[in-house]
Amino acid sequence: MADCELVVHNVQHPDGTPCDLLLAGERILAVQPHEPNRSWECSVFPGNGALLWPSCLDSHVHLREPGFEHKETIATGLQAAAAGGFGQVMAMANTDPVNDTPGTTRFLLDAAQKSHPQGPALLPVGAATKGLQGQELAPLAELAEAGCVAFSNDGNPVSNTELFRRAVEYAADWRCRVIDHCEDPHLAPGAGINEGRMSSRLGLKGQPTVAESLHVARDILLASYLDLPIHLAHISCRESVELIAQAKQKGVPITAETCPQYVLWDEGLLEGFNTLAKVNPPLRTPDDVQAMRQAVRQGVIDCLVTDHAPHAGHEKDVPFMAAPNGISGLETALSLTWGLVAQNELDAADWIRLWSQAPAEVFGLPAPSALTAGAPADFLLFDPHRQWDVSPRSLASLGKNTPCLGASLTGRVSAHFLGGRCIYDGNAPLAGSH
Amino acid sequence: MHWPHKDLLSIQQLTSQEIEHIFDLALKFAEINQRPVKKVPTLKGKSVVLFFAEPSTRTKISFDMAGKRLSADTFSLAQSGSSLQKGESLSDTALTLQAMHPDAIVLRHGASGASAYLARQLDCAVINAGDGWHAHPTQALLDGFSLFQVWESFAGKNVLLLGDIAHSRVARSDIELLTKLGAKVRVCAPRTLLPPALKSWPVEIEQDLGRACQDMDAVICLRLQLERQQAGLLPDLREYARHFGLGPAHLSHARTGARILHPGPINRGIEIAAELADAPNSLILDQVSSGVATRMALLYLYLTSTREEA
Numbered sequence: 001m002a003d004c005e006l007v008v009h010n011v012q013h014p015d016g017t018p019c020d021l022l023l024a025g026e027r028i029l030a031v032q033p034h035e036p037n038r039s040w041e042c043s044v045f046p047g048n049g050a051l052l053w054p055s056c057l058d059s060h061v062h063l064r065e066p067g068f069e070h071k072e073t074i075a076t077g078l079q080a081a082a083a084g085g086f087g088q089v090m091a092m093a094n095t096d097p098v099n100d101t102p103g104t105t106r107f108l109l110d111a112a113q114k115s116h117p118q119g120p121a122l123l124p125v126g127a128a129t130k131g132l133q134g135q136e137l138a139p140l141a142e143l144a145e146a147g148c149v150a151f152s153n154d155g156n157p158v159s160n161t162e163l164f165r166r167a168v169e170y171a172a173d174w175r176c177r178v179i180d181h182c183e184d185p186h187l188a189p190g191a192g193i194n195e196g197r198m199s200s201r202l203g204l205k206g207q208p209t210v211a212e213s214l215h216v217a218r219d220i221l222l223a224s225y226l227d228l229p230i231h232l233a234h235i236s237c238r239e240s241v242e243l244i245a246q247a248k249q250k251g252v253p254i255t256a257e258t259c260p261q262y263v264l265w266d267e268g269l270l271e272g273f274n275t276l277a278k279v280n281p282p283l284r285t286p287d288d289v290q291a292m293r294q295a296v297r298q299g300v301i302d303c304l305v306t307d308h309a310p311h312a313g314h315e316k317d318v319p320f321m322a323a324p325n326g327i328s329g330l331e332t333a334l335s336l337t338w339g340l341v342a343q344n345e346l347d348a349a350d351w352i353r354l355w356s357q358a359p360a361e362v363f364g365l366p367a368p369s370a371l372t373a374g375a376p377a378d379f380l381l382f383d384p385h386r387q388w389d390v391s392p393r394s395l396a397s398l399g400k401n402t403p404c405l406g407a408s409l410t411g412r413v414s415a416h417f418l419g420g421r422c423i424y425d426g427n428a429p430l431a432g433s434h
Numbered sequence: 435m436h437w438p439h440k441d442l443l444s445i446q447q448l449t450s451q452e453i454e455h456i457f458d459l460a461l462k463f464a465e466i467n468q469r470p471v472k473k474v475p476t477l478k479g480k481s482v483v484l485f486f487a488e489p490s491t492r493t494k495i496s497f498d499m500a501g502k503r504l505s506a507d508t509f510s511l512a513q514s515g516s517s518l519q520k521g522e523s524l525s526d527t528a529l530t531l532q533a534m535h536p537d538a539i540v541l542r543h544g545a546s547g548a549s550a551y552l553a554r555q556l557d558c559a560v561i562n563a564g565d566g567w568h569a570h571p572t573q574a575l576l577d578g579f580s581l582f583q584v585w586e587s588f589a590g591k592n593v594l595l596l597g598d599i600a601h602s603r604v605a606r607s608d609i610e611l612l613t614k615l616g617a618k619v620r621v622c623a624p625r626t627l628l629p630p631a632l633k634s635w636p637v638e639i640e641q642d643l644g645r646a647c648q649d650m651d652a653v654i655c656l657r658l659q660l661e662r663q664q665a666g667l668l669p670d671l672r673e674y675a676r677h678f679g680l681g682p683a684h685l686s687h688a689r690t691g692a693r694i695l696h697p698g699p700i701n702r703g704i705e706i707a708a709e710l711a712d713a714p715n716s717l718i719l720d721q722v723s724s725g726v727a728t729r730m731a732l733l734y735l736y737l738t739s740t741r742e743e744a
């Protein structure tokens with residue numbers, strides 16, 4: 001039996017018991033009942049009673065490199081993932097160049113390996129069509145061979161249904177799922193604000209919920225007809241979840257995700273032309289927020305994602321319509337959604353499942369660590385009582401664009417381990433050159 | 435009166451007492467405009483920048499004249515081609531302006547929220563002279579002042595807003611002002627030119643123009659941007675004029691002496707029949723004079739407020 005190299009001392013196991021975690025190499029050697037007074041031969045990492053959870057998987061992020069390194073780099077994006085509790089992130093293809101060739105995919109994997117050899121891991125999502133142009137299929141087989149785990153045109157949804165169908169079919173041969181950003185481009189000007197009370201009052205062109213739900217309906221019909229899975233990205237409104245619930249009842253192979261912003265915030269946040277709350281799909285009404293929460297509780301929504309979309313400060317500091325869409329979300333996601341657990345709106349076990357096991361299942365990726373003897377030592381410690389202020393200094397991501405800026409949140413990842421090594425220690429000073 | 439506001443961004447910011455105070459001041463300044471020598475030294479040494487990133491001759495001249503009659507120095511920022519139209523350059527423009535230390539900036543901009551954005555960047559007063567579809571508070575104040583001179587009180591008065599409500603900053607600001615002062619507001623337009631969630635606004639909606647005019651004390655016609663047809667919001671301008679252009683037959687349903695207003699410039703025969711625009715109950719030219727008096731009142735308030743002197 002291997003020798004214990006590190007003890008993570010005094011953490012609360014998901015089964016509710018206080019325990020000490022013995023690590024050897026990349027694996028968990030043993031999980032023992034917590035002994036407060038025992039002395040250890042090996043090094044000790046104090047857990048201080050934090051909750052022990054498997055490391056999470058964020059299946060929808062934008063890391064911006066190559067092409068937009070002023071917004072985020074692979075290095076800073078993965079640093080943010082480590083701090084946020086994500087051991088794996090699936091990076092969308094809308095970089096420059098677009099991730100539509102095996103060369104670009106390999107560049108992404110190399111850059112991640114170089115900056116974060118211990119992880120977090122970058123899992124590339126290939127473009128569904130060449131250049132995200134929606135005209136011709138990208139070389140999906142070669143992309144899959146190079147390491148892409150799914151395909152998506154994310155921000156540029158494929159409105160040509162014939163082409164979209166072919167992408168779904170072809171990708172299925174490579175056991176990859178297509179992720180669709182549901183938006184009818186003719187109904188949706190990429191507005192960043194919901195069409196309704198707020199858009200009307202502020203005098204801004206809004207995006208109606210039907211722009212989303214129309215494409216949700218299309219994808220459901222298509223998935224049903226082809227009997228092939230389609231994954232629906234960042235769902236935001238009541239009509240969409242009602243359609244998804246019906247489809248799932250009928251056994252249509254459809255899966256869906258949403259983001260913290262759509263279960264927590266409504267369009268009221270855009271008061272005063274707040275560009276930090278400008279996202280696509282836009283924040284909807286309080287009624288939509290209620291519907292989204294219910295859908296998450298009931299499993300109509302399969303998993304949570306951040307849609308981490310970092311932007312530079314000067315890009316958001318412009319009049320509303322000129323500002324790009326997106327929220328920098330990797331580092332606040334677990335804290336924000338923990339609020340739902342704290343308010344008894346969500347079980348802690350469901351909360352962690354939505355951020356770890358559920359996305360792994362959707363995309364056919366290895367299941368997260370079981371946190372038992374012999375399992376990979378991939379886990380995070382979450383301190384549910386830790387208060388922290390969201391400020392440009394407290395975020396590792398280059399993107400400081402979040403509506404929580406200046407807010408104080410309760411609950412935070414206090415440490416993150418991958419392969420038995422600590423990749424983030426919340427008690428250590430923030431690393432990095434910014 | 436202590437004036438607590440740094441900027442004038444929308445009618446939402448003002449209380450009904452503050453609006454009435456503006457009207458009282460505008461009455462005094464309207465008197466100056468009747469004198470043979472139409473100039474007083476009130477704002478001598480103050481500088482006002484007129485920054486119009488979107489063309490509007492009327493509003494700009496109105497502000498220019500208002501400033502000059504109070505002896506302020508007014509400067510026009512030339513709009514050089516398209517670079518100023520872009521949102522991205524507004525921040526740089528703001529910094530340049532800040533460095534010149536003006537006392538007030540009057541901003542017209544195509545982006546909703548542009549004046550709020552500029553106001554956050556600058557120490558001087560920012561007066562919104564129209565931003566996107568969002569707000570046009572000085573137009574609403576001059577519309578209100580024109581009616582105030584006729585009515586003195588808005589209680590029990592009914593006002594119809596006719597035309598493109600969805601894309602109209604004038605409509606948004608007029609509705610806020612008129613309802614704040616106690617008038618009832620009705621709107622009439624084809625559904626494609628009504629904003630979403632209109633039911634949450636304090637207005638009645640009536641699609642038939644004859645019925646919409648019933649019991650009205652005033653009709654405010656809005657300017658129709660002729661491009662709305664290309665945008666697929668209207669099939670045909672002639673058809674629009676037939677159903678939503680104000681004519682004498684419609685107006686016969688209104689209360690006697692009902693007033694007609696229009697922010698100009700008028701598309702005669704489209705939004706309004708030519709004979710109505712020039713009729714004795716039309717306030718269209720009074721609106722222009724009211725505009726100068728109201729803007730004098732606003733420049734006075736925003737340039738001499740206790741906030742500035744402190």
Ligand SMILES: [Zn+2]
Pocket residue numbers: 154155181233234280281
């Ligand atoms: Zn998207």
